[in-house]
Amino acid sequence: MTFQDLNLNTPLYNALDDLGFSSPTPIQEHAFNVVASGRDVIGIAQTGTGKTFAYMLPILKNLKFSKQENPRVLVLVPTRELVVQVVEEIEKLSKYINNRVLGVYGGTNINTQKQAVAQGLDILVATPGRLYDLAMSRVLQLKSIQKLVIDEVDIMLDLGFRHQLINIFDILPERRQSIMFSATMTQDVDLLIYDFFKNPERVSIAVSGTPLDNIKQNRYNVPNFYTKVNLLTALLQDEERFNKVLIFVAYKRMADRLFEQLDILFKEELCVIHSNKTQNYRLRSIEQFKEGHNRILIATDVMARGLDIDNVSHVINFDTPEYPENYMHRIGRTGRAERKGEALVFSTEKEQESITNIEHLMKMDIPVLELPDHIEISTELIEEERPQIKEHNNPTKRRDIDAPGPAFHEKIAKNKKENLGGSYKFKMAAKYKKPKTRGDKNYNKRNKKK
Known part of the structure; x- marks a missing residue:
């Protein structure tokens, strides 16, 4: 047609x-x-x-x-x-x-x-x-x-x-x-x-969540952030194959953190966009990536929707998205207009459940690739990966989530008075024996005789 x-x-x-x-x-x-x-x-x-x-x-x-x-x-x-x-x-x-x-x-x-x-x-x-x-x-x-x-x-x-x-x-x-x-x-x-x-x-045209056939998908099981950085750095050094790469991360802090790591080696080839960047900076970064001035673009999920950039060779999911739909939109940045594309996803042990959900949505398994032998397995952990130490027997460390915060203060006495609403005047009348109406003089006389 x-x-x-x-x-x-x-x-x-x-x-x-x-x-x-x-x-x-x-x-x-x-x-x-x-x-x-x-x-x-x-x-x-x-x-x-x-x-x-x-x-x-x-x-x-x-x-x-x-x-x-x-x-x-x-x-x-x-x-x-x-x-x-x-x-x-x-x-x-x-x-x-x-x-x-x-x-x-x-x-x-x-x-x-x-x-x-x-x-x-x-x-x-x-x-x-x-x-x-x-x-x-x-x-x-x-x-x-x-x-x-x-x-x-x-x-x-x-x-x-x-x-x-x-x-x-x-x-x-x-x-x-x-x-x-x-x-x-x-x-x-x-x-x-x-x-x-x-x-x-x-x-x-397709069941919701169906990936395009022209996008080749693979994944790596990687233990932590710094090992992911080592793997990513090794892959990106192949400039002929990874000639236009879009890297997705979960949130803004992770985008800046990854940018700092890659900037050491790739410098002018690298740019980053997320919602904390100014509008001019974001538009300029996208334009430079589109025109080929920058080979590598780091972005958050907000950028995954609708960006139409030609000839993206690879989409790399530096972390596994929590929601399977976000994965579909991420990998859809490559393989556009019936061209071939490739998508990679890095997953830690904690992210395996998200991988299962993605595969369930697509009704297909993502092939697992072995980590190359020359990739250094790091033992250093970032803050989010370190185990949280809970001292159950130390009362000074225990925090009551319902306790008032540091700005809390008790009300002064005059502000603690009960709001009596419409019943207030009746209670005052009973207490001070005031006449029920202004003209009820007999009521006052009876109270004086008593």
Whole structure:
């Protein structure tokens, strides 16, 4: 099948020709008519199969020219980097179409974005937090939204965007088309679909969690952090094979720690991104990695979603992700656009349960490779790997988790008084023998005789 069979318009055909695309991927082929019909859609396909074009091609085909200021299409994504990437993809397809596209995300000046919104737009790509801030400021009006696209919804829920998503649903028009695309579907996502989608049609190219066949997977059993560093260093020295390497770690502190270890040897070949880095630093690091100025990029799981970087030779899981879905998104950064890729995962003894969960999700075993003989097995442990010493018989070491903290202090006497509410006046009347009403003089006379 070719794009000619999808009955697109001439501007889109010209844009696809410029990009060198002639045939749609399976998700693009199967989702086109469903999205174009106006029904709510749930799309499931492996990462790297062109999901952005799958929902944007039918939307752009039917998007008529308009001079109205408020946006008609809203695309929600979880990270700032994905906002930038989706805007770039839409602009590529819109090369011969007269429409206005804007991306907004946190970490930058909101006033600049308010000015851009006020100039008018047709398609808005946003992270949930910044979108809600703009909507609450009344600068952004969502009353004209006809199509809502949620990309990588499961990571949005993992990042704690659930309440913001619900708030956004509440201020969107009820009559709209809702579209959701992801590589994995979780129970939380199903609940969101049940609450806010109207009889959606599912377009499933692969069972949730199915890896791409063109990604070769292997794993190493490694005892600790420093042995992992020794193994990784040995692998990365083969520059011809490991020519563009994306290394994933669990959290920001680990990313910085690994960067310090590898920087000794690789220096200019190395860069790192995580949420504590400035937005300009993160975008610059991704751009340098894309263009080949840096051969090695260290990233956290937040960066695993949606990053479309060509020709990544290897994805290395420096640690085993706790959630199997995160593993699927990590390895999906290689083997994109039907190219071949390779994924490696390093696992300690404590991480074996996570490996089992990943293999259960994929319904396949990851082959285990033996550690090369020249790799030094380190005995040094980092803080997280050291055993926690519990002195059960030492009362001075025991900590009561319910005990008040160091800032706790007792209330002064006047603040300990009981709040008696409406019964207070009756208790005072009984105590001081005050008249029940101001004119009850006989009551006072009786009490004086007594």
